[in-house]
Amino acid sequence: MANLKELSQRTVKFTAGHRACAGCLPAVALRQVTLSADYPIVVGFATGCMEVVSTIFPYTAWNVPYIHVAFENVAAVMSGVESAYKALKKKGKINEEIKFIAFGGDGGTYDIGFQALSGMAERGHDVLYICYNNEAYMNTGIQRSSATPFGAQTSTTPVGSVEFGKKQFPKDLTQIMVAHGIPYVAQASVHNWKDLNMKVEKALKIKGPKFINILAPCTLGWRYPAEKGIEIAKLAVETCVWPIYEVENGKYKINYKPREKKPVIEWLKTQGRFAHLLKPEYQHLVEEIQKEVDRRWEHLLELAGT
Amino acid sequence: MKVMALTGNEAVAEAMRQINPDVVAAYPITPQTELMHRFTEFVADGLVDTEMVLVESEHSALSATVGASAAGARAMTATSSQGLALMWEILYIAAGLRLPIVMPVVNRALSAPINIHGDHSDTMGARDSGWIQIFSENAQEAYDNTIIAVRIAEHPDILLPVMVTMDGFIISHTMERVEVLDDDVVKNFIGEYNPKYKLLDVKNPVTMGPLDLQDYYFEHKRAQAEAMENAYKLIKEIDEEYYKISGRRYSYVEPYEIDDADIILISLGSTAGTIKDVVDELRLKGLKVGGLKIRVYRPFPRDEIKEFLSNASVVGVMDRAIAFGSPCGPVCLDVKASLQGTSLSNLPIVNYIYGLGGRDITPKDIIKIFNELEKVRISGEVPNLPRYVGVRGEENYIEQKAKLKIKN
Structure with missing residues (x-):
């Protein structure tokens, strides 16, 4: 695994000068993932905030071949790119070893791009799919997605006199990808660069479809001060709201187990999208969230055999 | 060269091989399925x-x-029909990214109601998507057009995707005599594909x-429109090259018995073949009728339309699709627009909508159309709305309209 010094000496593939917000952690995820890839890579991107901020013609932040086609199809596009690679390599037209990385936000991955992702996984394309998960449609103005947490206020789940925000718990996409039986699935968080680097390096060495779901806080959508993002990402892991783990050929490994699991309220109170839940009348919702977080964590422990 | 008995789908699969x-x-989508059955056999x-990528949707x-x-x-x-409809978003992107993709489209009706048979509703819905569209009259043309399309799409001054169409079932599932070129002749004709910009060029x-x-x-879209204009200029050169290797000469349009024709009937696809037979029959009876087949529908052959209609007294335009809410069908709209502002502005044109959902168009139907056009020629009374051919209740409908004194 590359150490910090080695990483710092690599040519940056996702360069500075893009137009992401101050404190944007999806941008950090992109930089870390591409830096961890010590190969020539081709990047595919689903429509989303990171696509929009990184390529406003005639500028580009991409120092590697990059393609954006549409919102729901990056997995299909990269299936095609990887198939072209196989065909041209077979014909001797390409000799280099190239790796393929598809990026999508949670909207482009959990929701509209899910079918294409499932298809790519089933067909076994040699592509690493990265979901930078900021838990809502941030590009279009913070609408709820199936990754949005229970109780969160978004533009389409506003809090009103009779509504408390999103009424459903997020879909567990990482588990769904595990169920595809692909060789490598992981959850990671932007605050733990070492863990993320290890996962990307490992994934790129494995042939076949790989999926990494990275929690990447959004300062605008989650409503917290720009400098607090990394702390909040860390809290998600400490509270077990977002466990970091990997599943290699079906075998689970939890990469970090908090010595003392923090109560979920610690996580909720850092973000404006949950501010209403701190009111006494919503106490029962916080309890409900705690219960679900506990249930999922216990289930994960069980899967990991610990 | 060898002669084979092939369906339209098989002929295109042979071209793809x-x-x-x-x-x-x-x-998979009916009626395109057999094309890919045959092609995956070649792969097997x-x-x-x-590299076959057997995906989970047309999108x-x-x-x-x-x-x-x-x-x-x-x-x-x-693809076909609903498949093409599902691709709609990516059609525009393929054209906008200037990717020289060739896609056979086996024409089929669009839902609802669901129907698997041939009409042109699917490709007509994509006519302004930035794809070149070439219509095939028979299995031979579907084969030839598929090979020619590769050269058109990849021409450096064009770089646009191309749809090669054939009528679902009528052509796709009918076995015909097809002349197939030698493999190396095709290989030399299409050449190696080596685009200027490619994602796999990781050093650049x-x-x-x-x-x-x-x-x-806006500049990028303007350039795309220019590429379509370039295609309009360059397709004839590529067709000419193809003539040299095949002996088959294609053009944007194919006139049939047109030189002294008073009445000309314009069509696309398999119907053009039926019209040729009817023209022969009516010519024997001394009627001066002719046919004009549009092969390249996008870019629209506006100059050829003008040229070949210049001596006509009356024109019929066959549309196998409805442009709902439009004054006429899509082909008719293009023909009229091509003549507007020229000396042919006042040429009487009657639009015939026919064959939706695979409804047969018979020689009898076409004779009726020519007869009606002859009446229009003599009377000078031109219906200004489309006529619907071979549809149940249409006669009554026209009578009722007459009773209500509604014009047309």
Whole structure:
């Protein structure tokens, strides 16, 4: 695994000068993932905030071949790119070893791009799919997605006199990808660069479809001060709201187990999208969230055999 | 060269075998299915080097084809009807990214109501998507057009995707005599594909599909329109080259018995063949009738339309699709627009909508159309709304309208 010094000496593939917000952690995820890839890579991107901020013609932040086609199809596009690679390599037209990385936000991955992702996984394309998960449609103005947490206020789940925000718990996409039986699935968080680097390096060495779901806080959508993002990402892991783990050929490994699991309220109170839940009348919702977080964590422990 | 008995689908699969694309993505839809059955047999027998990507939807079929083409591979897919409709978003992107994808489209009606048979509603819905559209009259043309399309799409001054169409079932499932060129003749004709920009050229990274706002988008779209104009100029050169290797000469349009024709009937696809037979029959009776087949529908052959209609007294335009809410069908709209402002502005044109959902168009129907056009020629009374051919209740409907004194 590359150490910090080695990483710092690599040519940056996702360069500075893009137009992401101050404190944007999806941008950090992109930089870390591409830096961890010590190969020539081709990047595919689903429509989303990171696509929009990184390529406003005639500028580009991409120092590697990059393609954006549409919102729901990056997995299909990269299936095609990887198939072209196989065909041209077979014909001797390409000799280099190239790796393929598809990026999508949670909207482009959990929701509209899910079918294409499932298809790519089933067909076994040699592509690493990265979901930078900021838990809502941030590009279009913070609408709820199936990754949005229970109780969160978004533009389409506003809090009103009779509504408390999103009424459903997020879909567990990482588990769904595990169920595809692909060789490598992981959850990671932007605050733990070492863990993320290890996962990307490992994934790129494995042939076949790989999926990494990275929690990447959004300062605008989650409503917290720009400098607090990394702390909040860390809290998600400490509270077990977002466990970091990997599943290699079906075998689970939890990469970090908090010595003392923090109560979920610690996580909720850092973000404006949950501010209403701190009111006494919503106490029962916080309890409900705690219960679900506990249930999922216990289930994960069980899967990991610990 | 060899002569084979092939259905339209098989003829196109044969062309694809000879093209030997690097990547083919496919999703099943009737009536395109047999095309891919045949082609995947070639893959299974090692007769092609193609990477097959058997995707989970047509949206992904075209998306994977776009990815493969952008990567630097020669890439194809094929579809029909609802499949083409599902691809709609990516059709515009393939054209906007200037990717030379060739896609056979086996024409089929669009839902609702669901219907698997041939009409042109599917491709007509995509007529302004930036794809070149070439219509085939029979299996031979479907074969030839598929090979020619590769050269058109990949021409450096064009770089646009091409749809090669054939009528569902009528052509796709009918066995005909097809002359198939030798493999090496096709291979030499299409040449190697080596695009200037490709994703797999990792030493020269390019960004494809960036956000493009008010300051540049319009220029890129203008350039795309220019590419379509270039196609209009260059297709004839490629057709001429194809004539040299095949002995079959194609053009934007195909006139039939047109020189002294008073009445000309314009059509696309298989119907053009039926019209030729009827023209022969009516000519024996001394009627001066002719047919004009449009082969290249996009870019629309506006100059050829003008040229070949210049001596006509009355024109009928056959549309196998309805442009709902439009004054006439899509082909008629284009014909009228091509004549507007020329000396032919006042040429009487009657639009005939026919054959939806695979309804047969018979020689009898076409004789009736010619007879009606003859009446129009003599009376000078031109119906200004489309006539619906061979549809139940239409006669009563026209009578009722007459009673109510509604014009047309």
